[in-house]
Amino acid sequence: PHLESCDRMHTVCPMRCGAEFEKRFQQKHRDEDCPKRQVICQFCELSMLAETESEHLDACPKFPVPCPNKCSKKEVTRETLQEHLDSDCLQQSQPCPFANYGCAHTGKKQELPAHLKENQITHMELLCVAVKRSEEARNEKERLAAELTKKLAGIERRIACLEKLYGPQLVWRIDSYQERLAEAKSGKKTTLFSPPFLTHRYGYKLILSTCLYGDGQGRGEYMSVFLSICKSENDPLLIWPFGHRVTIWLLDQCEDVKARRHISYSLKPNTCKENRPFLGRPIGERNASFGAVKFVRLETLNTLDYIKDDSMFLKVQVDCEALVSL
Template sequence: MSAMAESPLTIPTYDGSLVSVRSTTSSMSRLQPATGLARRKAEPEPKWKAGELPTNYQCPSCFSYLRFPIQFEDCGHYICSSCLPDIMRVVPRCPTCQQPISKDKIVNDKNLQKEIQNLEVYCTNKEKGCTWSGTLRESQVHIESCEFVTVECPNQCGGSFERRFQSKHVDEDCAKRMIVCEFCKEKVPSENEISHLNICPEFKVPCPNQCSDKEYPRREVQNHLENECPKQEIHCPFADCGCEYLGRRPDIAVHMKENPGIHLNMAGKTITLQKKALQLYDERIKEQKNWIDLLSRKVNALEKSYGAQYIWKIDRYNERLQEARSNKKTTLFSPPFCTSRHGYRLALSICLCGDGKAKGKYVSLFICICRGDFDSLLAWPFSHRVTFTLLDQCEDVDNRRHIVYTVKPNVCKENKPFLGRPISERNASFGAQRFTDLDTMLTLEYVKEDTIFIKAEIDNEDMVAI
């Protein structure tokens, strides 16, 4: 046949067939499980108009018609593409003549495929009443719309039926079809109709006390019992005053009319008790207000003290001192710190070998105001006293001799670059140019383990709390 001359690279694939029949790899992992063959065996066999399928169109492996027929070049026999993987998986032999076959000598026959697809058939559901007939190719299109094919419920209720009954099932029988509650108009699945009616707020129910034949929407029953039902037992209006009478609504009116003195006496006692209780509540409220004021002052003090002092640890003192003497690095800056949680943002700076006229004789210590997130809420210019302390690290706490220097800012126009609200990242520094002389640094234990500690305290007595 002319199919023998076709390129093997044009072989179509079918579910479960080889991915590529002419694969150059010998690995059997390229063979897929025969899922397509199993699916074909589950499919109904076409009903041929000729009665039986001619043997030359029949697959010797699955005994059904050849679908995407594949021919072995060595013997000329045919097989389905879906049956090929099982044959190639163990010992590759032709199922017709048992001759060994090679996967490199397999081609498809498109002409034979066309012949088979043009065979006349009836619908596979002919016994159920379908009258369709046509070619095998057309049957594959027909089966998609055949009214006698068994389908499953689209609502996934678990039911199956012929397609022609689908509309009736979905509209009338399906347990999962959506229906509209006739009372509240809410859409609910049919299978949940009873449970919905048991809680539907608009479902009509009779009065639990059977006071009449009238029915009420479920949401109105409680209101009916509390305010309308003549058979509902209710407490006397003076129950909170101590009256224990319980009776039906009409009886309450009689009870009230017959016992005005008793009720008046109960009301008087209740008013007296409530007046005493109100006095106790007033006293408790005043006591709590005092506690709130006290706690508020404590919180305010804590807010002010948060960060109001800062201790700066400077290590490698001797190395840094030599750098200052050689003008390699004359000034050190501390990390910024705040006077309170939302207060001024400050930073310290120190010249270990002195600054200006004090250079070579004194240690110069300064402070500067940095731009902060809350500057718009603070009072300007900065006017709070700053105290610098060089901490003595003597182990005996009682013998420590700290060096203390206090700076009180002079609030005037000339000092605005130092004390005004920062415009740039930080203001000019101010402080103690002659904080302590260099010789003093070598006495006591101001320098210990090559480290010194500088403490800065900011007076927050008059600082505005935010």
């Protein structure tokens, strides 16, 4: 029938682009007009739908672009433009290679050889100044480092010194324990005295004493420990009455340091008026002593390593935080 072959009959695009045309134009539409036809980018040879071509051309890396410096080079594309400007565009302005050393010149690449030639001496001078400056900076750094090292060594010495000063003020070893205990028990010699010691440099002079078989109410059951303040040439400079926290330890001599179970007694002297005979500035050689009558039970002394090789250690630490420094 005529209708099937009539080329004036209207038809729609088989690519579904939405166009409607007389059948005789179908080939032209398919090859030239249809937005859904395949086209190939003439620059990068990528295949795409015709309707996306103009968008592609705006981004195509092979698309030719003019050099913004209007130089004579023609083969610059979007993707090679930056490289062209950076390396071979003779019209591109760039700073002098001596810019870091202070040359303010900026000029076209082709003018650079002339600039370098004309300014050899200036450039040399700039270099000299820069080298001298960096040498000075290095010397200054070395000087500072040496100074710091020296200071640090001094600080380390002082810390070591302070650690000794502020470590325990007394570690007192009592030898021949059994013999001395027997003497205390018999009443021949009930009290032992430590050598006098200072709470800190130019500080209070103290003495530790112990009754190995106990004193007063503790006798026969406890070992007692006492402190007493001795008269010293520093006394006029110190604050009275004595009010610093004192801790007395019986040290466990167990070889395994972590397993040691020291026994301690700590007291913060009460500086009330009634305690003046103990804590006030000494009038005689030595104040009345204060401490713990029931410091440790006698049977406890036979446990662990409180007594080893017939010796015991007592330690005293005075809290010096509140001390005034002279």
